[in-house]
Amino acid sequence: MGSGYLTTILFLPVAGAVLIAFVLSDRERVIRWTAALFTFVPFALSVILFALFNRSPEAAGLIQFEEKALWIAPINAHYHLGVDGLSLPMVVLTAFLGFLAVLISWKIHLRVREYFAWLLLLETSILGVFLSLDLLLFFIMWEIEVIPMYFLINIWGAGHKEYSAIKYVLYTLFGSAFMLAGILSLYFTTGSLSMLEIGNQGLGMVQSIMPAAAIFFLLLIGFAVKLPVFPFHTWLPDAHTDAPTAVSVMLAGVLIKMGGYGMIRLCVTMFPPIAQQFAVILVVLAIIGVLYGAAVTMRQNDFKRLIAYSSISHMGYVLLGIFALGKVSLVGASLQMFSHGVVTGLLFAMVGLIMHNTHERDLRKLGGLARQVPIITVVFSIAGLASLGLPSTSGFAAEFLVFVGSFSSTTVPWIQGYTILGVLGVVVTAGYILWMLQRVFYGPPLEQYNGTADADTLEKVYMFALIAVIMLVGIYPAIITDVFKLGISPIVGLLGG
Amino acid sequence: MNLALFIPEIALAATAVIVILLDLFVEQKRWLAQVSISGLVIAGVVTIAMWGGSYPAIFNNMLAVDNFALFFKVLFLGVAFLVILSSTDYVGKFSRFQGEYYALVLLATLGMMLMAAATNLIAIYIALELASISLYALVGFLKDKKSSEASLKYLLLGAVASAVLLYGMALIFGFTGKTQLGEIAQVIQALPPMTLLASPGLLLGIVLLVAGFGFKIAAVPFHMWVPDVYEGAPTPITAYLSVASKAAGFAIILRVFFSAFGLPDWLSLNWGYIFAALAAISMTIGNILAIPQANIKRMLGYSSIAQAGYLMVGLAAMGLASADNILGQSGVLFFLASYAFTNIGAFIAIIAISNKLDSNLIDDYSGMGKRAPLLALALTLCLISLVGMPPAAGFMAKFYIFNAAMQQGMIWLVIIAVINSVISAYYYLRVVRVMWLGETASVGKVSSSGALRLALFLCCLGVLLLGIIPGSVMKLAQLAASMFIY
Numbered sequence: 001m002g003s004g005y006l007t008t009i010l011f012l013p014v015a016g017a018v019l020i021a022f023v024l025s026d027r028e029r030v031i032r033w034t035a036a037l038f039t040f041v042p043f044a045l046s047v048i049l050f051a052l053f054n055r056s057p058e059a060a061g062l063i064q065f066e067e068k069a070l071w072i073a074p075i076n077a078h079y080h081l082g083v084d085g086l087s088l089p090m091v092v093l094t095a096f097l098g099f100l101a102v103l104i105s106w107k108i109h110l111r112v113r114e115y116f117a118w119l120l121l122l123e124t125s126i127l128g129v130f131l132s133l134d135l136l137l138f139f140i141m142w143e144i145e146v147i148p149m150y151f152l153i154n155i156w157g158a159g160h161k162e163y164s165a166i167k168y169v170l171y172t173l174f175g176s177a178f179m180l181a182g183i184l185s186l187y188f189t190t191g192s193l194s195m196l197e198i199g200n201q202g203l204g205m206v207q208s209i210m211p212a213a214a215i216f217f218l219l220l221i222g223f224a225v226k227l228p229v230f231p232f233h234t235w236l237p238d239a240h241t242d243a244p245t246a247v248s249v250m251l252a253g254v255l256i257k258m259g260g261y262g263m264i265r266l267c268v269t270m271f272p273p274i275a276q277q278f279a280v281i282l283v284v285l286a287i288i289g290v291l292y293g294a295a296v297t298m299r300q301n302d303f304k305r306l307i308a309y310s311s312i313s314h315m316g317y318v319l320l321g322i323f324a325l326g327k328v329s330l331v332g333a334s335l336q337m338f339s340h341g342v343v344t345g346l347l348f349a350m351v352g353l354i355m356h357n358t359h360e361r362d363l364r365k366l367g368g369l370a371r372q373v374p375i376i377t378v379v380f381s382i383a384g385l386a387s388l389g390l391p392s393t394s395g396f397a398a399e400f401l402v403f404v405g406s407f408s409s410t411t412v413p414w415i416q417g418y419t420i421l422g423v424l425g426v427v428v429t430a431g432y433i434l435w436m437l438q439r440v441f442y443g444p445p446l447e448q449y450n451g452t453a454d455a456d457t458l459e460k461v462y463m464f465a466l467i468a469v470i471m472l473v474g475i476y477p478a479i480i481t482d483v484f485k486l487g488i489s490p491i492v493g494l495l496g497g
Numbered sequence: 498m499n500l501a502l503f504i505p506e507i508a509l510a511a512t513a514v515i516v517i518l519l520d521l522f523v524e525q526k527r528w529l530a531q532v533s534i535s536g537l538v539i540a541g542v543v544t545i546a547m548w549g550g551s552y553p554a555i556f557n558n559m560l561a562v563d564n565f566a567l568f569f570k571v572l573f574l575g576v577a578f579l580v581i582l583s584s585t586d587y588v589g590k591f592s593r594f595q596g597e598y599y600a601l602v603l604l605a606t607l608g609m610m611l612m613a614a615a616t617n618l619i620a621i622y623i624a625l626e627l628a629s630i631s632l633y634a635l636v637g638f639l640k641d642k643k644s645s646e647a648s649l650k651y652l653l654l655g656a657v658a659s660a661v662l663l664y665g666m667a668l669i670f671g672f673t674g675k676t677q678l679g680e681i682a683q684v685i686q687a688l689p690p691m692t693l694l695a696s697p698g699l700l701l702g703i704v705l706l707v708a709g710f711g712f713k714i715a716a717v718p719f720h721m722w723v724p725d726v727y728e729g730a731p732t733p734i735t736a737y738l739s740v741a742s743k744a745a746g747f748a749i750i751l752r753v754f755f756s757a758f759g760l761p762d763w764l765s766l767n768w769g770y771i772f773a774a775l776a777a778i779s780m781t782i783g784n785i786l787a788i789p790q791a792n793i794k795r796m797l798g799y800s801s802i803a804q805a806g807y808l809m810v811g812l813a814a815m816g817l818a819s820a821d822n823i824l825g826q827s828g829v830l831f832f833l834a835s836y837a838f839t840n841i842g843a844f845i846a847i848i849a850i851s852n853k854l855d856s857n858l859i860d861d862y863s864g865m866g867k868r869a870p871l872l873a874l875a876l877t878l879c880l881i882s883l884v885g886m887p888p889a890a891g892f893m894a895k896f897y898i899f900n901a902a903m904q905q906g907m908i909w910l911v912i913i914a915v916i917n918s919v920i921s922a923y924y925y926l927r928v929v930r931v932m933w934l935g936e937t938a939s940v941g942k943v944s945s946s947g948a949l950r951l952a953l954f955l956c957c958l959g960v961l962l963l964g965i966i967p968g969s970v971m972k973l974a975q976l977a978a979s980m981f982i983y
Contacts, residue, residue, distance in 0.1 A: 071966075071968070072893075072966070072967055072968040072971065073968050073971075073972070074827075074968060074971040074972055074975060075896075075897065075900065075971070136896070139887075140887040140888065140892070143886050143887050143892070144886070144888060146886065147881065147886065150926065150929075151933065154930060154933075154934055155933065155934060162930065162934070165930075166923070166926065166930075169922060170919060170922065170923065173884075173886075173918070173919040173922050174916070177912075177915035177916055177918060177919050178912070178915070180896070180899070180915050181899075181903075181908065181911050181912050181915055184899055184903040184911060185903060185908060187900065187903070188900070188903045188904055210906070210908070214908075
């Protein structure tokens with residue numbers, strides 16, 4: 001089915017970037033509309049793909065819309081794109097947030113041409129990670145993302161932006177250095193760069209020359225830095241806090257999901273026995289991440305930093321779901337990635353909006369905004385409740401699946417205990433979210449915020465778009481989980497469950 | 498003997514002589530550059546036309562005309578072409594001797610071409626000296642304090658290295674009684690292993706060869722000359738040194754070690770591990786010392802030491818591999834091709850910028866993204882390629898060469914190498930940050946000549962093409978390296 005859909009989705013944003021950087025005039029309006037066009041079309045196409053996607057049970061594990069061409073003959077690398085149930089929702093999410101990121105950036109006036117060029121390049125590289133089925137292509141897309149992020153944080157960021165940018169780059173490169181070694185060892189032991197071939201043939205292809213566990217951990221380090229997993233998380237608060245709003249949305253919304261996706265796609269699929277053997281370590285790290293992340297979040301006084309820290313805790317659920325290694329827990333982890341992308345995307349967009357309108361980000365100085373900015377208050381409350389997992393929001397569906405799936409999983413000893421500890425994280429989450437809402441929006445209105453602007457039309461558009469998705473997935477999660485199941489069930493088959 | 502196989506070299510030597518003579522008569526010195534370039538183009542076209550054929554060795558088996566030599570000849574000619582293009586702005590700094598400058602570049606190129614082709618210890622030494630002596634003179638061409646100091650330092654250390662090399666060659670000749678690489682190999686393979694082990698002379702000879710060639714490729718611990726020479730030399734010559742001279746060193750190492758000492762396996766294993774250790778030390782020391790540098794030419798000097806380290810990963814893989822596995826060799830060739838585009842590109846951008854600024858300090862590059870966006874973008878691309886990030890050529894080169902090491906099970910070396918790439922990101926990106934984020938000191942636009950822009954464009958094109966569709970050049974590298982299969 002070489003329909004060219006995926007290539008179009010993948011390369012339209014970068015085409016827009018080239019157009020903006022080298023061809024168009026310097027007029028801000030032209031650049032903004034071009035960026036919007038070149039992100040909207042991929043989004044529309046991805047929705048069409050989502051509608052056309054074959055959801056029948058026979059299609060489980062099947063790669064759809066596949067495109068394959070020989071790319072570098074001497075090392076047997078292919079230009080190989082395709083989506084299955086696991087990657088398609090992530091592609092839709094990326095294209096969706098990529099388009100919204102352009103809308104969120106509408107009020108950027110500093111070096112507009114460069115800004116949108118980098119933002120579009122960023123979208124292409126993230127899409128590339130989710131679409132690639134060839135390890136070399138996957139790695140290239142994984143690495144390209146670093147350059148736009150470096151510039152976006154460094155130029156348009158705030159606070160210690162230079163420190164945060166280089167910290168982000170060095171952490172990411174450090175992780176991907178190990179990943180590259182892992183990919184090279186996979187290539188060395190199997191002679192193939194195709195994820196499908198390696199996945200299908202399993203460890204049988206790995207010869208005895210190298211212990212499979214070593215390759216597993218080399219790959220895992222790269223993904224663990226990105227997700228982030230507990231001891232590798234310290235780049236995240238800095239990068240999220242100092243990045244411009246739209247970039248925080250992309251970063252929290254889809255970029256860190258590349259880590260979770262990579263773990264499922266490479267670590268679990270290619271090394272099922274190794275994953276089972278070491279799952280308990282990762283589950284423990286997940287629980288530490290959940291509890292530690294939530295506890296640290298509680299202590300934050302910076303508005304944006306608080307949201308950033310909450311991501312560490314939420315990504316702990318993803319890790320827990322993945323390495324509980326059950327079918328339900330894996331679906332839950334995938335849904336948590338999707339849901340967190342939308343919810344935290346919205347939270348960051350709202351924080352950016354409040355900071356833009358009030359020029360204040362210290363929680364101790366904010367307060368009583370509910371009177372002055374009612375629309376922002378309502379939307380923010382919905383996003384916050386979704387983040388703490390209120391039923392009828394996507395956050396509830398995702399966390400529920402993670403906990404139910406993990407609790408009933410059989411691969412990890414004492415998993416019930418770990419899961420219960422993890423559930424405690426939800427309580428802390430409710431604590432910091434509600435406390436934050438109270439500190440920002442409730443209490444007596446403060447004089448200095450009189451006349452603060454509420455959301456304008458453009459802002460309402462992206463807010464309501466995000467809320468619609470949160471509610472839709474919360475009320476009818478099957479729209480996404482049915483697709484995820486198609487991707488997950490063959491992996492669970494490999495795990496023998 | 499068929500002299501037709503020697504046409505590229507003859508053309509180059511003739512062009513050098515013509516340039517010197519022409520210098521006496523023409524007023525318009527830019528003619529000299531044009532004549533030099535046409536000489537290079539003629540030599541290049543003839544060389545490319547010879548590609549793929551199988552020819553007998555010439556000059557009594559002194560020079561081979563194989564794909565391996567042709568690959569390097571094209572590389573050297575291409576580099577010289579780019580260097581001369583980018584010199585046209587720079588030569589204004591020399592009040593006199595422009596003709597000699599071009600002629601010396603051509604002669605150095607000739608020496609390197611001979612190095613790539615030489616299959617006899619004596620021919621190797623002569624070719625190496627021809628290249629080196631031309632470069633000693635070129636390094637001192639600015640005639641200011643730094644340039645003269647650099648030249649003297651290069652000359653003295655180079656002479657020591659030559660002496661070491663010669664001593665190593667003498668030991669090997671004393672042990673085997675041969676100077677022809679193929680014959681040396683036959684003698685060594687015919688001997689019983691115990692005799693080899695009992696004779697430290699041969700092993701000492703090999704170690705001395707490593708030291709002598711290690712100076713050429715700027716490997717630690719033979720790197721002391723690099724920062725000063727890179728800083729003092731005229732910038733186009735720095736570019737030339739960092740790429741062509743290094744490539745010539747690798748060409749000769751590949752040929753000598755594989756032809757003469759490739760078998761028996763335990764011997765190649767030994768020098769393979771020597772190169773692996775040198776690789777690890779070179780990249781670590783080079784990268785760490787590059788971090789505090791304030792002068793961009795010095796920084797790139799240390800970076801070139803680190804790059805030599807990555808390249809030696811390929812040599813180590815070659816030593817450990819069995820004789821029919823050419824991944825290490827072709828990895829080195831591909832890396833050199835991509836490194837040539839990348840580093841020359843970086844230096845051309847530096848030439849253009851420093852012509853305007855009259856400074857090579859990284860801090861003075863502040864705000865270059867506004868003053869000269871295209872130059873800054875080109876330099877950014879080259880620096881990203883040096884880090885080894887996609888979509889630039891440097892990534893593919895590293896992927897390919899580390900893959901060769903992985904195939905030999907040297908995962909420890911690969912991990913050291915990839916971590917070094919991360920360290921290097923820190924200092925390369927510092928330049929990028931200064932250019933795009935720093936405040937502009939002045940608003941003056943940075944102008945550059947058409948020749949320089951053409952050269953820079955060609956380099957960036959090469960960096961991108963080798964980074965995105967490297968297949969055909971990898972094929973060429975494999976073809977060139979397959980010369981080594983017995």
